[in-house]
Amino acid sequence: MTVSATPTPKTKFSDLTQMPDARGHFGPYGGRFVSETLSFALDELEKTYLSLRDDPEFQAEFDYDLAHYVGRPSPLYHAKRWSESLGGAQIWLKREDLNHTGAHKVNNTIGQALLAKKTGKPRIIAETGAGQHGVASATVAARLGLECDVYMGAADVERQKLNVYRMHLLGARVIPVESGTRTLKDAMNEALRDWVTNVDNTFYIIGTVAGPHPYPLLVRDFNAVVGREARRQSLEQIGRLPDALIACVGGGSNALGLFYPFVEDDGVAMYGVEAGGDGVETGRHAAPLASNAPRGVLHGNRTYLMSDEAGQVSDTHSISAGLDYPGVGPEHALWKDVGRVEYVAANDKEVLEAFRELTHMEGIMPALETAHALAHAKVLAPTMRTDQHIVVNLSGRGDKDIMTVAKLDGIEF
Amino acid sequence: MNRIDQRFSELKQQGRKALIPYITAGDPAPQYTVGFMHALVEAGADVIELGVPFSDPMADGPVIQKACERALKQGTRLVDLLQMVKEFRQTDTTTPVVLMGYLNPIERIGYENFADQAASVGVDGVLIVDMPPEEAEEIGPLLKSRDLAAIFLVAPTTSHQRAATICAHGEGYLYYVSLKGVTGAATLNADDVAEHLAPLREMTNLPLCVGFGIRDGVTAAEVAKVADGVIVGSALVNRIAESVDAPETIPGQLKSVLAEMRSAMDA
Numbered sequence: 199m200t201v202s203a204t205p206t207p208k209t210k211f212s213d214l215t216q217m218p219d220a221r222g223h224f225g226p227y228g229g230r231f232v233s234e235t236l237s238f239a240l241d242e243l244e245k246t247y248l249s250l251r252d253d254p255e256f257q258a259e260f261d262y263d264l265a266h267y268v269g270r271p272s273p274l275y276h277a278k279r280w281s282e283s284l285g286g287a288q289i290w291l292k293r294e295d296l297n298h299t300g301a302h303k304v305n306n307t308i309g310q311a312l313l314a315k316k317t318g319k320p321r322i323i324a325e326t327g328a329g330q331h332g333v334a335s336a337t338v339a340a341r342l343g344l345e346c347d348v349y350m351g352a353a354d355v356e357r358q359k360l361n362v363y364r365m366h367l368l369g370a371r372v373i374p375v376e377s378g379t380r381t382l383k384d385a386m387n388e389a390l391r392d393w394v395t396n397v398d399n400t401f402y403i404i405g406t407v408a409g410p411h412p413y414p415l416l417v418r419d420f421n422a423v424v425g426r427e428a429r430r431q432s433l434e435q436i437g438r439l440p441d442a443l444i445a446c447v448g449g450g451s452n453a454l455g456l457f458y459p460f461v462e463d464d465g466v467a468m469y470g471v472e473a474g475g476d477g478v479e480t481g482r483h484a485a486p487l488a489s490n491a492p493r494g495v496l497h498g499n500r501t502y503l504m505s506d507e508a509g510q511v512s513d514t515h516s517i518s519a520g521l522d523y524p525g526v527g528p529e530h531a532l533w534k535d536v537g538r539v540e541y542v543a544a545n546d547k548e549v550l551e552a553f554r555e556l557t558h559m560e561g562i563m564p565a566l567e568t569a570h571a572l573a574h575a576k577v578l579a580p581t582m583r584t585d586q587h588i589v590v591n592l593s594g595r596g597d598k599d600i601m602t603v604a605k606l607d608g609i610e611f
Numbered sequence: 612m613n614r615i616d617q618r619f620s621e622l623k624q625q626g627r628k629a630l631i632p633y634i635t636a637g638d639p640a641p642q643y644t645v646g647f648m649h650a651l652v653e654a655g656a657d658v659i660e661l662g663v664p665f666s667d668p669m670a671d672g673p674v675i676q677k678a679c680e681r682a683l684k685q686g687t688r689l690v691d692l693l694q695m696v697k698e699f700r701q702t703d704t705t706t707p708v709v710l711m712g713y714l715n716p717i718e719r720i721g722y723e724n725f726a727d728q729a730a731s732v733g734v735d736g737v738l739i740v741d742m743p744p745e746e747a748e749e750i751g752p753l754l755k756s757r758d759l760a761a762i763f764l765v766a767p768t769t770s771h772q773r774a775a776t777i778c779a780h781g782e783g784y785l786y787y788v789s790l791k792g793v794t795g796a797a798t799l800n801a802d803d804v805a806e807h808l809a810p811l812r813e814m815t816n817l818p819l820c821v822g823f824g825i826r827d828g829v830t831a832a833e834v835a836k837v838a839d840g841v842i843v844g845s846a847l848v849n850r851i852a853e854s855v856d857a858p859e860t861i862p863g864q865l866k867s868v869l870a871e872m873r874s875a876m877d878a
Contacts, residue, residue, distance in 0.1 A: 221745060231714060231741045233670040234777075235791055238768035377676055383667065390669045395792035397768060495714045495741065496667060508688035509719030510666040 209462045211538050217529060222411020222499075225535065227528035230410040232498045236390075239397045244412040246316055251419065256312065263308045264423060267341070268298045272424075274431035274589070280559045287441065287582035289575055291562070291592040292428045292456060301565065301594030302424060302452040303334040307403055309420030311338035314401035321345040321400045325389040327354055327382035327448065328520030328567060329361025330594055331405030336370035338403075346370040349389045351381040354519040361598050379513050382448075382523045386497050406449025407527030410498030414527055421455025428589055429459050436587050442467040442578065445591040446570040447487070447541065448521035450530045452593035457539065467540070469578065470530060471570040473516035474543030484514035486526050487534050487541035496524070501531045517546040517602070518566040520594075544573035552576055553596065553603065565594035566602065614707040614735045615760050615783040618657055619818045619839065628876055629784075629840030630655055630831070631820060632847055632869055633711060635662035635678035636695055637687025639855040645698045647851075650862035652706050655873030658784075660738070660842065661696070663689055663712025670740045672795035674845040677852060689716040689725070693732045700733035709736035709762060709783070717750070726753040736760035736783040744780035751780065764788050767807055778815035784840060785815065789823045795845030799824030801833035808837055828875030835876040843872060 217224045230240060250256040264270040272293045281289045294302040307324075314322055322344050326332030332348040339346035348365055352374040355362055365372050378384035386409075393402045404413045407421075432440050443460060445453035447470040460466045472485035483489065486502040494503030496511060504512040504524040516522040533539045544552070552572035557563045564572060568591070575590050582588070596603075604611065612620075622629055632651045636644050648659055664682035668675060689712075696708055710729065717725045717739065729737065737759055742750070744763055754761050760783030765774055768791065778785065787808060789799035799821070808819050821834045822842030831841045850864040 229746050230743065231746055232743070233740050233766075233788075234743060234764040235670075235766035235768050235788060237743060237766070237773060238770060241770070241773075377673075377680075378666065387667050387669045391672070391793045394670065395796065397791055492719065495718050497669070498741070500718075503715070505666075505715060505719060507719065508690070509716030510683060511715070 209464050211461050211464065211536070214461050214533065214536070214538060217532065218411065218415055222415065224528045224532040227501050227531040228411060228414055228499050230498060231495050231500065232410045233394065235394045235397065236410070239393070240410055240412070242317070243313070246313060247412055247416050250313070250316065260309055260312060264305065268304050268308060269296065270423065271427045272296050274428060274435055277560050280556060281579065283559060284576060284579040286579040286584065287586040287588045288584065289579055290436070290440065290587060290589045292424060292589055294424060294452065294591060294593045295562070295564065295595035299334045299337050300597065301330040301334065302421060302455060303331045303405060304337065305423055305455065306405065306417050306420040306451060307331070307334040307338045309416065310403040311342055314344065314403070315342060317401060319399055319401040321396065322403050323347045323349065323389050323392050323400055324403045324405060325349045325382065325385040326405060327385070327522055328518065328565070329354070329358040329365065329598060330520060332370070332372065333361055333364050333368070335403050336365045336368035339370060340368045347392070348372050349375055349385040349392070351379070351385045352376050353380040354382065357602060358519055358598060360601065381514070381519065383511065390497070406451045407454050407529060408449045408497055408499055408501070408525060414499065414529055417451050418454045418458055418529065421451050422458045424452065424455035424591065425457060425459035428456060432589060439463055439466055440587040440589045441465070441582065442469065442588045444469045444471060444571045444574050444578065444588060446471050446521060446567050446593060447526060447530060448473065448484070448523050448567065450527040452591050454527060454529060456591045461538065468538065469574055470539050470541045471574045472541060472543045473518055473521035473570060474545035475515035477545045478543045482515040483543060484516045484522050484524065485543040486524060487530060488543040499528045501525050501528045517549060518570070520565070520567040521570065542574055544570045548573040550603070550606070562592065563596035564592055565596045566599045568593045613758050613760055613783070614705065615658060618707050619784065622657060628835040628838065629657040629818065629820060630869065630873055630876060631658045631660055631840050631842040632656050633660040633662055633842060633844035634847055634851065635664055635675060635682050636692040637664055637682030637685055638678040638848070638851055639681050639858055640685045641687050641691055641695070643858050643861065644695045646862055647865060648699050649703065650866050651869060652703060654866035654869035656706065656869060657840070658707045658709060660709045660711045661692065663692055663710055663716055665713040665716060668713065670793055672793040672845065674795040674848050674852065678848045681855065689720060693728050696734055697732040707735040708733065709738055710734055711738040712740065714739050714742050722750045722753050726757050726759060730757035730759055734759060736762050738762040738786060740764070744777055747780065762786055765811065767791055771810065774811060775814055778811065778817065781815070781817055784818040784820045785811065786842065787811070787819055787821045787838070789821050792823070794823060797824055798826060798830060799834070801837065804834060805837040828871040831872035832875035832878065841872065841876065
């Protein structure tokens with residue numbers, strides 16, 4: 199493993215702030231495993247992004263959009279009633295659900311849309327699972343007057359009808375993907391096939407901290423506003439840093455966004471919660487890190503990847519379309535190996551309980567993806583003292599999941 | 612001498628161009644693949660590209676995606692494919708065989724294990740679609756030390772500087788992807804191809820072979836005028852797809868597609 203050398207590490211995990219290396223590697227993970235046709239576009243994107251990353255004008259433009267279009271900063275809300283009922287640590291919710299379009303995903307699409315504008319490409323494409331990233335992409339495309347095609351697994355089109363219609367209303371075309379398992383990974387395959395064909399006029403907005411370099415880097419950077427705010431708000435509202443952070447992990451963009459600005463704060467424990475599906479022990483899940491899946495290469499990066507002994511990518515299972523993915527962002531893979539984050543899984547049943555509990559006790563309906571993080575808060579909080587604090591990333595709102603939950607309740611609209 | 616180098620040097624002496632068919636191993640079922648390989652050789656194949664089926668073939672169009680699905684449904688694994696090459700080598704010791712596919716199946720069985728087995732069954736080259744030379748630092752030396760050629764792609768979008776790097780790392784032949792897109796997408800433009808091959812000639816002595824968009828004798832002959840080899844995949848796999856219910860007819864069909872190209876190229 200190559201960890202860039204720093205003369206005097208500030209803390210145990212200072213090296214992690216030096217990632218990725220110049221070629222997009224996070225230790226043994228990440229990289230750029232793509233067919234040759236895409237190399238040029240990725241080189242171009244990397245060059246564009248690196249030239250703008252520290253450009254005050256670009257950052258000012260990004261910050262302006264986050265403030266006035268997205269509605270940032272999002273509040274850090276003390277869920278007092280829920281904390282009391284769990285009888286342990288105080289739980290604080292980072293309210294990404296209050297962002298425009300209802301999830302953290304828009305932070306990244308705003309950033310990538312600014313990049314798209316700089317490159318002058320008139321068309322954007324995106325892949326989506328639950329539809330949140332698709333909606334966020336369609337939204338920025340509408341605002342900038344760009345053509346937008348969103349690839350979505352046919353199974354997800356079925357279970358996330360509301361978001362599909364939202365994308366239509368925003369002027370995007372939603373293309374159902376019938377190949378493979380008809381979920382997020384297949385949507386990403388198809389988006390990559392589109393990009394390789396239309397690379398001259400198309401900007402691909404990847405929705406998570408995966409994919410070939412430089413995507414894991416730039417998606418992390420654009421979402422890190424979540425953690426920067428949460429860190430500042432913790433100091434203001436709690437008077438110190440929290441004891442623990444919790445976020446759900448599919449590809450892992452909301453988790454990295456929250457975690458990254460805290461990476462050197464040794465006293466802050468971090469928990470990434472993957473989709474346990476029917477239970478990790480059943481094999482029917484989407485938890486590559488928590489299940490210790492083998493190392494593999496998919497969608498342009500090396501990471502923990504659920505695959506069979508012959509290297510074929512496994513089917514995944516989760517109640518939540520947004521976490522139904524066999525891989526995970528390469529930076530998470532490294533953070534697991536070095537022990538910076540503990541990765542656990544919450545199964546579908548626990549997730550639904552958490553979904554209902556937060557809705558009842560705090561009047562906040564979380565996305566099913568987010569409810570994975572809440573399910574772990576339910577486990578962790580009671581093991582901690584009442585003067586300790588947990589920040590949970592409330593990454594998205596649950597309106598899109600009402601039909602799924604209603605169906606489980608036997609209600610048909 | 613590696614069989615690939617041997618074959619290209621013979622072709623050069625004869626003033627002929629290489630005809631390189633691709634089929635997905637295990638499609639429509641594993642027991643047919645070796646027979647198909649022999650049929651391809653009988654119809655004039657100079658090198659065989661044997662596709663390693665993968666669950667997520669991101670660089671392939673629907674034709675090869677479906678071939679992968681058929682092969683995987685029959686349980687075709689990389690280790691089975693290596694056995695197919697072993698069987699093929701029992702009667703054909705001269706036709707080069709190149710494995711073409713994606714990295715993950717190789718990553719899963721381990722680079723060294725793969726390289727050992729591939730060399731021992733008589734594989735001659737390896738083309739991993741999602742592994743550019745920058746990511747080949749680890750597997751590259753393992754292949755080289757076993758005389759397995761690492762074959763790389765060059766695309767119309769590849770910059771001059773990158774092309775030089777790829778030429779420096781490439782062995783066996785250079786696979787020029789004739790168009791932006793996935794396999795089986797469209798028909799290539801031979802003038803365009805010629806324009807892109809010219810600077811590559813100045814960078815390398817490797818044979819330049821062209822794939823993507825070659826459908827029939829006409830396109831094959833056009834490409835053969837400017838390249839050292841012609842790679843045909845989807846046009847063959849299409850025939851397999853159309854005859855999955857009558858697999859005994861497939862060798863004849865593969866032969867007729869390939870023979871038409873062979874005679875057009877040699878004319």
